[in-house]
Amino acid sequence: MAWYRRLQNVFRAEQVDDELNSEFEFHLAETADRFVAEGMSQEEARRKARLRLGNYLVQKERTRDMDVAGWLDATRADLAYAVRQAKANPGFAAIAVLSLALGIGANTAIFQLLDAIRLRGLPVKDPSQLATVQGVKDFYIAGWYASRNEAFSYAQMNSLARHQHAFSDMLTFWPTRFNLSTGGQSRYAEALVVSSNFFDVLGVTPVVGSGIPDKDDKVACSSGTAVLSYAFWQREFGGQMSVIGKTISLDGHRFPIGGVMPRSFFGVEPGHGFDVALPLCVDNVFSKDGKGRAFNETAFWLTPIGRLKPGWTIERASVDVRNQSPAIFRETLPSDYRAEGVKSYLANKFKAASASAGVSSIRRGYENPLWILLAITGSVLLIACANLANLLLARASAREREMAVRQAVGASRPRLLMQLLSESLLLAVAGAALGFSLAQLLSRALVAFLNTADNRVEVPLGVDWHIFGFLAAWAAITCILFGLAPALRASGGEPVAAMRGSRTATASRQRNGLRRMLVVSQVALSLVLLIAALLFSRSLQKLLATNLGFDSRNVLLATVTTKGAGMENPDRRRQLFRDLDSHVASLGNVISAAPILFPPFSGSGWNDSVHADNDAARAGGKEAWFNRVGPKYFATMGTPLLAGRDVDDHDDMKAPKVALVNRAFAKRFFGGKNPVGRSFRVEAGEGKPDSLYQVVGLVGDTKYNEFSEEQRCIAFLPLTQDDPGDDRNFVLRARGSLGAVQSAFQREVNTLNPNLLVDFRVMDVQIQDSVLRERLMSNLSLVFGILAACLSTLGLYGVISYMVARRRTEIGIRVALGATRSNVYTLVARDAAMMVASGLFVGFTVALLLSRYAESLLFELKARDPLTLLLAGSLLTITAGIATMLPARRAARLEPTTALREE
């Protein structure tokens, strides 16, 4: 038998045992036979045979030792014992394992997300050399913005590339999405419209075909090469090599496919993958004017990334682009700015920032919240570890006697330590394993949570072994340290002392110092977490309680797109929209429907400078926001029409320009008087005539894009007094199910024109999505805050019960000497109160110190909100009170005779 058989035998203990028994049985039987043959009785022969063999059990054990690997066998026995211990104490084991698992799982999940959007370098050549250029604080340029990232105009990018000295080469890109389908429901591909040097600057080479050819390095082109991402190639084209030379339809335009990028390359925006990349020159293909934004001085859409020259740092690059800023802005000054605009435009400055981890809008919105969440979950893990340490300490003291007995009957000290070690490790390993699976679930759930219809979030969530390993090791160290430390102490003592059960009348304070400190820090940490949780959830509540000014319930939002449907002629679109307007309102299950330019909370908007009535000033108008609506929009959304009339079909291109304004608008521009009959003027660009609008109606205030925005002054203009756009949004108030309305609408549109594309959204969902971050913070911090409070309450309970148990004798004597129940009660409660009070004190101090980090994420709430502080403090005090009451009552009920008799 080789060594592995010995290992194997460890796990077939029963079989090995059986075989040994059979072998010895045979030997005994044969020996007995001989003695019988010599004339002994059967029984005597049997007895003598056994005597000759010696101590049966010892023989068996000695023989067995030859067959099994001793160290492994001992470990197996230890583990089996540990499992038995866990089974005997399921509550202890469950709390220990679960709290560890939650701590490890949540931390790993959040760290994975942070790592993906913030820390991990882009999957390109030397990502540390990459930098982006941004505007410094107070950067302000008026114009049309069309990017989720900080964006600049084509002219600015060209000028920047020429003036700067820091980068060997610069790329620019515009993230967008294109419609893949050519009729019916739209299906989107995430796209990057990029400069032709995009892949070269990044140092990424295609795995199939080629990248974007140099010939596409033009301002405009009629067609350009499409480059696919690996995932998209697999998904849409089954990974076939023949894809090169095929075409792909994007928003109804066909582009030849040139190549496929490697699997690891997800783009330059962590959190947003790309499906297809097109050269910048195709922008004109998609534009209405046929020229594209390259020629538009006030279209801001491009984000730059440069590769630093050798020896250049971000700081040096920052200084360089800052120094070049005046020249760049002078060169790119939009011609239609008025004097004020020119002044503020020229005052702008650029700076450079690292892009080694790419540029990310998700990072901007979620980096701070994620760090805060990581701090929260980190604290939970600390609390869980402290709790575990406390539990292990308590258990170790409870088992001092057991240890002493084991030692007395001959267990060696290393053997005892090994046994305790395996128990602690079992907890740590179980906790880590569960935490690992939890981390995967949680990080998926997190990404799914961040994913909305408008914002597809894709985060490559590989298992982060580093962070997981770190956390698991942290847990294991806690277990080992606190599982073993008392064991070392216990096993170092004289067994007799422990067995005698000689407890000193008053338990020594010093021995409990560590446990008290653990409880105090637990209380402090959980107070901080509770405060955070309450702050975030109260802030969310306040946000959601904001009056939107319209009723979002049971409203379906439909977007009809004419792109690629052969409707380039505006008159055809105008006719189509008129048809749609009339058909939509009469759909079954639709109470009311109306078209709108920017549906509320869509994220889009339009603002301008406005002058009340027709004052003569050329500048100095005040800001107002605009929207365009069709008839019955306000009735559909439940926004009250306070005075005047709604827009109607007579408000067409030939009629005088009219507008409805909201209360805030009326207050700001007309001093709160009835604005109907008044007029206002909107500033136009330099050299263009301003537009004058007649106010025909007054409506209630509504929110434009966010819960938290200051009430904006809004003017609603008729859709029919504008050129028809490419697409049109409808709000439909449904009776009953939104699904039925959706299919009815889809059918209606397709009968009008089968090439039209429709997109649906639920208004409520769109509105809820606008407070995604707040919901994330509120939900997670609440869960972890409560968890932390529970864990520390448990810790407090454990310590108090343990101390009551240790002080039984003392309490017995006190009661015997005449202490009343309430005296005893106070004795115990004072102890707990001391710990809780110090915990609260430390907690409040920490919370006040940290408050400024949370401030920016709160709505109408100070981070030092006294009510929240009070609430968190009293919540914790009450739970701590309950946790103390139970053991304190046990102590108060203690019969002195019982307690003293035990000694």
Place this chain on the structure above:
Amino acid sequence: MSKSKNDKLQGTLTLLVLRTLEARGPLHGYGMCAHVHLISNDLLEVEEGSLYPALHRMEQDGWISSKWEITEKGRKAKVYAITARGRKQLADEEARWARLTRGVSRVLQYS
């Protein structure tokens, strides 16, 4: 003369077992005791308590192999047989034993 307890001398038991198995072919533990007893003319007796741990150790070392058989009396017995490695070991042990006895007898003779 008292019977010499053979396991006092390290390695003797191994030698006896291997030699017995080589001479007699496959045999169970009890058979080995009986054989040694018989051949040594009652001079040697294998201590039964030491035999089985030794057998199991030798099996782990690969010197002997084992299988279960049913004897004529209908009992289940674990029967050991010497392996090729066991024969090599036996040769070594025999040589060692010869050296040892030669050495010991010289000391007894000449000192």
